[in-house]
Amino acid sequence: MEVAPKSPDPVAPGAAPGPSHIRLTSHASGHGALPIHWAAASAAERGPVVGTTSKRSHRNVIGTHSGSYSVYRALAVASGALSPHHKADLTNTSPTDVIGPYPQWSEPGRIVSMDPWGARIAEVFAAELAAGYDIRPTIAVTKAHVILPEVIEALQSGRLKADGKFLTANGAAMVTKAAIEPVWYLPEVARRFGCTEADLRRVLFEETGGMYPELVTRSDLEVFLPPIGGQTIYIFGNPRDLANPAVELTARVHDECNGSDVFGSDICTCRPYLTHAIEECIQGAQRGGVGLVAYSRKEGRALGEVTKFLVYNARKRQLGGDTADQYFARTECVAGVQDMRFQELMPDTLNWLGITKIHRLVSMSNMKFDAITKAGIEIVERVNLPDALIPDDARVEMDAKMAAGYFTPGAVPDADELKKAKGRQLDT
Amino acid sequence: MEVAPKSPDPVAPGAAPGPSHIRLTSHASGHGALPIHWAAASAAERGPVVGTTSKRSHRNVIGTHSGSYSVYRALAVASGALSPHHKADLTNTSPTDVIGPYPQWSEPGRIVSMDPWGARIAEVFAAELAAGYDIRPTIAVTKAHVILPEVIEALQSGRLKADGKFLTANGAAMVTKAAIEPVWYLPEVARRFGCTEADLRRVLFEETGGMYPELVTRSDLEVFLPPIGGQTIYIFGNPRDLANPAVELTARVHDECNGSDVFGSDICTCRPYLTHAIEECIQGAQRGGVGLVAYSRKEGRALGEVTKFLVYNARKRQLGGDTADQYFARTECVAGVQDMRFQELMPDTLNWLGITKIHRLVSMSNMKFDAITKAGIEIVERVNLPDALIPDDARVEMDAKMAAGYFTPGAVPDADELKKAKGRQLDT
Numbered sequence: 001m002e003v004a005p006k007s008p009d010p011v012a013p014g015a016a017p018g019p020s021h022i023r024l025t026s027h028a029s030g031h032g033a034l035p036i037h038w039a040a041a042s043a044a045e046r047g048p049v050v051g052t053t054s055k056r057s058h059r060n061v062i063g064t065h066s067g068s069y070s071v072y073r074a075l076a077v078a079s080g081a082l083s084p085h086h087k088a089d090l091t092n093t094s095p096t097d098v099i100g101p102y103p104q105w106s107e108p109g110r111i112v113s114m115d116p117w118g119a120r121i122a123e124v125f126a127a128e129l130a131a132g133y134d135i136r137p138t139i140a141v142t143k144a145h146v147i148l149p150e151v152i153e154a155l156q157s158g159r160l161k162a163d164g165k166f167l168t169a170n171g172a173a174m175v176t177k178a179a180i181e182p183v184w185y186l187p188e189v190a191r192r193f194g195c196t197e198a199d200l201r202r203v204l205f206e207e208t209g210g211m212y213p214e215l216v217t218r219s220d221l222e223v224f225l226p227p228i229g230g231q232t233i234y235i236f237g238n239p240r241d242l243a244n245p246a247v248e249l250t251a252r253v254h255d256e257c258n259g260s261d262v263f264g265s266d267i268c269t270c271r272p273y274l275t276h277a278i279e280e281c282i283q284g285a286q287r288g289g290v291g292l293v294a295y296s297r298k299e300g301r302a303l304g305e306v307t308k309f310l311v312y313n314a315r316k317r318q319l320g321g322d323t324a325d326q327y328f329a330r331t332e333c334v335a336g337v338q339d340m341r342f343q344e345l346m347p348d349t350l351n352w353l354g355i356t357k358i359h360r361l362v363s364m365s366n367m368k369f370d371a372i373t374k375a376g377i378e379i380v381e382r383v384n385l386p387d388a389l390i391p392d393d394a395r396v397e398m399d400a401k402m403a404a405g406y407f408t409p410g411a412v413p414d415a416d417e418l419k420k421a422k423g424r425q426l427d428t
Numbered sequence: 429m430e431v432a433p434k435s436p437d438p439v440a441p442g443a444a445p446g447p448s449h450i451r452l453t454s455h456a457s458g459h460g461a462l463p464i465h466w467a468a469a470s471a472a473e474r475g476p477v478v479g480t481t482s483k484r485s486h487r488n489v490i491g492t493h494s495g496s497y498s499v500y501r502a503l504a505v506a507s508g509a510l511s512p513h514h515k516a517d518l519t520n521t522s523p524t525d526v527i528g529p530y531p532q533w534s535e536p537g538r539i540v541s542m543d544p545w546g547a548r549i550a551e552v553f554a555a556e557l558a559a560g561y562d563i564r565p566t567i568a569v570t571k572a573h574v575i576l577p578e579v580i581e582a583l584q585s586g587r588l589k590a591d592g593k594f595l596t597a598n599g600a601a602m603v604t605k606a607a608i609e610p611v612w613y614l615p616e617v618a619r620r621f622g623c624t625e626a627d628l629r630r631v632l633f634e635e636t637g638g639m640y641p642e643l644v645t646r647s648d649l650e651v652f653l654p655p656i657g658g659q660t661i662y663i664f665g666n667p668r669d670l671a672n673p674a675v676e677l678t679a680r681v682h683d684e685c686n687g688s689d690v691f692g693s694d695i696c697t698c699r700p701y702l703t704h705a706i707e708e709c710i711q712g713a714q715r716g717g718v719g720l721v722a723y724s725r726k727e728g729r730a731l732g733e734v735t736k737f738l739v740y741n742a743r744k745r746q747l748g749g750d751t752a753d754q755y756f757a758r759t760e761c762v763a764g765v766q767d768m769r770f771q772e773l774m775p776d777t778l779n780w781l782g783i784t785k786i787h788r789l790v791s792m793s794n795m796k797f798d799a800i801t802k803a804g805i806e807i808v809e810r811v812n813l814p815d816a817l818i819p820d821d822a823r824v825e826m827d828a829k830m831a832a833g834y835f836t837p838g839a840v841p842d843a844d845e846l847k848k849a850k851g852r853q854l855d856t
Contacts, residue, residue: 053635064637068496068656072730072768074635078628079621079770084635086764092745093738093762096854140737143854145821147692149577172694177687179733193507200506207481207502207512209492211639211655227639227655228496232686232733258660258723259605261690262702264575266600274690295686302500305607305660309568310521316570317520334521336514340500342507393573426524426571 031057034128036223038185041106043117043124049183051225052134054085062214063225065136067181070227087134095119095141097176097239102354110376112188113345114138114180114230116352138181138225145172146234150275151282159279166236166285173282176235180349184224192344229256229297231349236281236291243354245378248289251355252277252362253372255298255341258305266391267312267423269398273385277362280383284360294349301331302340310334315396315423322423324413327400343367347375366405382407396423459485462556464651466613469534471545471552477611479653480562482513490642491653493564495609498655515562523547523569525604525667530782538804540616541773542566542608542658544780566609566653573600574662578703579710587707594664594713601710604663608777612652620772657684657725659777664709664719671782673806676717679783680705680790681800683726683769686733694819695740695851697826701813705790708811712788722777729759730768738762743824743851750851752841755828771795775803794833810835824851 033050040046051064064070076082098120105116117124118138125135145168152171154160162169190200201215204224214221241247254277260270274293281291300308314330315322328338343365350358350372357378361369364384373379384407390398398406399413399422461478468474479492492498504510526548533544545552546566553563573596580599582588590597618628629643632652642649669675682705688698702721709719728736742758743750756766771793778786778800785806789797792812801807812835818826826834827841827850 051637053637059637062637063639064635066732066735068654069727069730069732069768070636070639071632071654071656072726072770074632075621075770076765076768077635078618078623078631080623082764082768084631088738088763089761090738091761092742094741096741137734137738140734140741142737142740144687144691144693144695144740145852146687147694147819149581149692153577177737179737181732181734190506193503195506195508203506203512204499204502207492207505208498208655209479209481209487209490209640209653210642211491211498212637213641214638225637226496226499227636228499230733234691259572259574262699262723263572263662264577265572266575267572271690295690298500299497302497304494304497304609305658306565306568306609307494309570309605309607310516310518310565312570312572313522313524313568314520333517333519335516336510337504340497340504340510342500342503391575424573 033060048125048135061223068227090122096143104351110351111348112185113348115183141178147172178233181230232295234293237285241290245357248359250280250284250360251292251358253294255296266393269394272389298341303335316426321421324396324399325418343371364406461488476553476563489651496655518550524571532779538779539776540613541776543611569606575600606661609658660723662721665713669718673785676787678708678712678788679720679786681722683724694821697822700817726769744854749849752824752827753846771799792834
């Protein structure tokens with residue numbers, strides 16, 4: 001059990017004599033801001049990510065914590081409900097399971113969009129916390145029992161069996177889960193997207209309508225906490241086994257789709273694929289392996305739900321009906337691109353977990369496959385979504401994706417097949 | 429079927445002769461920016477919300493569209509996948525159902541955090557679009573079939589009956605749904621939170637680590653598109669009936685909880701309450717009423733999921749175990765507040781839909797009840813979550829909330845009851 005730092009409001013560094021590894025040298029642009037040496041071999045050399053809003057001179061990043069929820073924090077302060085000087089009491093909040101460190105954490109370019117030390121700040125930056133730095137976790141690790149009706153159905157129909165360890169008789173799967181906020185090291189994020197850091201900074205500023213001018217004025221700040229959703233990972237089995245290539249790993253990387261994941265809309269296969277993956281993960285853990293679901297907050301292909309619904313209407317109303325051969329074109333007309341999810345940053349979480357080999361990837365996406373293998377992780381086998389789990393109205397999407405390169409063990413639909421209207425009209 | 433504007437890249441206003449209601453007068457600070465008269469009686473008088481990034485002089489707001497997904501749009505531009513000059517082709521995207529206009533749309537202070545005209549921009553701002561203004565929908569309305577396993581179970585057990593109109597035999601509920609992005613009129617948002625507009629602007633800037641300096645430098649821009657998630661509404665029955673107080677309305681306003689809504693974590697009652705509400709909405713529609721679920725993107729009480737998981741650990745590990753009497757205290761230690769959701773803005777969507785009376789509110793939250801009634805909407809009856817749907821581990825949360833003022837038709841737990849450890853330990 002760790003004890004929360006109880007120091008009063010930020011002590012000026014230099015005033016409080018700290019342990020020797022605290023760098024009290026003033027940063028080029030700050031007064032007491034600690035330097036960040038991304039991908040350094042140890043936490044002490046790397047240094048903490050400080051995104052506090054209560055002591056500006058300590059900040060060594062652009063942006064702040066909790067992503068876009070900082071806007072709600074502002075409302076809390078504006079309404080008088082929250083003191084702007086509140087410091088988190090981190091008593092008892094430390095991870096239930098220690099993740100890493102793994103060699104990937106300090107290999108240049110391997111992890112560029114999250115802070116591998118983000119879960120363990122109370123431990124590895126205890127001295128800096130004691131010296132008055134307001135350091136926040138960017139990752140939290142806990143345990144949960146998750147009960148999905150599809151898992152209960154699988155138990156009832158005999159596809160899954162309860163063992164009391166990974167799955168209880170009432171359908172609860174035992175998991176370790178982690179919430180991860182994005183922490184971007186801009187020089188390497190730019191490299192992933194094949195542009196210069198200067199271009200990335202300028203475009204991030206311009207295309208958001210002028211969010212964070214420090215992106216262009218403070219090139220000395222190389223780390224950005226973007227106000228976007230992060231990832232949540234669910235581990236079925238022992239988290240340590242993820243890093244052991246000898247243990248069978250079943251994994252799905254899933255992108256958020258509120259309409260299907262929560263509400264079960266039948267126009268896509270998102271929730272069916274997610275619950276199928278969870279079933280596969282439980283089975284994998286039960287036969288001595290480990291399972292992983294990584295859930296990314298990228299609603300509607302990272303276009304947002306308004307754009308997604310606009311595209312639905314355009315698909316359903318177009319001349320000739322909802323056909324697979326026009327599936328990507330309709331998104332591109334509205335959004336300018338077919339997809340904005342960019343899987344380039346997704347594998348960072350897998351590297352954080354120490355994964356080097358995925359035995360069974362429960363995904364048909366060639367973009368996810370390519371990104372993971374490019375990140376140095378081996379994929380042995382791909383598991384497609386069983387046909388019986390594809391809702392009728394989702395056939396359009398599935399055909400279009402298979403024709404565009406999605407993995408399928410069966411036949412790829414030809415041009416004639418893609419022209420057939422398979423989606424419902426709006427008024428039916 | 430509307431036709432998309434096909435004008436070339438933004439035409440300088442003044443160059444293209446537009447219809448008379450386009451105000452070509454240069455804005456105090458812009459060159460061609462159209463004024464916004466919030467809550468004006470008609471769309472023409474109100475004027476369009478222009479958050480484009482391709483022609484800066486046309487902008488009449490702070491921020492941009494698609495909330496935080498603008499960061500992904502920036503990545504698309506940085507990587508060369510998207511032209512920064514792309515204009516959305518809105519062909520066939522118009523709403524499947526016309527919502528409003530309702531008197532509430534132009535009553536001062538009634539709707540301050542969304543654009544009531546946001547779904548109909550292609551129709552009501554056709555002239556401005558033709559004149560080269562890049563106006564985007566902030567709302568999209570479509571139709572869907574939603575299939576939830578809990579609804580299928582209710583069909584099988586006889587609690588629900590298929591009628592082929594609201595609910596099919598295979599468990600698909602027919603809905604109209606709308607995605608809504610936040611559009612904040614800052615003077616009235618400040619009023620809702622009891623602070624001055626100047627304070628709200630300053631705090632929004634400071635507590636986000638310096639996001640959008642225009643908040644403090646451009647007091648002439650009164651509308652802000654914050655990079656936060658919005659709402660999605662699901663309507664069971666005829667959307668027009670929502671505004672008719674004679675038609676029985678069953679409604680739930682639900683705040684996102686990914687861990688329960690998607691994954692079925694048993695530490696809270698979020699998904700059980702959501703699916704219970706959907707069952708109530710279907711039954712309501714079947715007996716001649718109408719149902720509504722409004723889903724707000726406010727993960728973990730708008731604290732984000734990292735903070736939520738930290739709090740889970742602190743609750744489970746505290747001396748004495750996970751008890752209701754420490755439930756709110758643990759959140760406050762970590763986050764500084766018990767809750768950051770602020771229901772103050774939530775009722776705007778209800779007013780947008782023309783709602784004046786909710787016959788059955790499927791919620792026990794006193795904060796939601798207070799906010800809705802304060803917004804001028806009558807609530808006849810509150811529907812609590814049946815005891816059988818409360819997971820064992822969620823008993824702590826439920827007891828704590830009932831003791832704090834949540835609605836319950838039964839007994840409120842007393843001090844002794846609240847001290848009993850009812851939550852699981854982390855290692856079980």
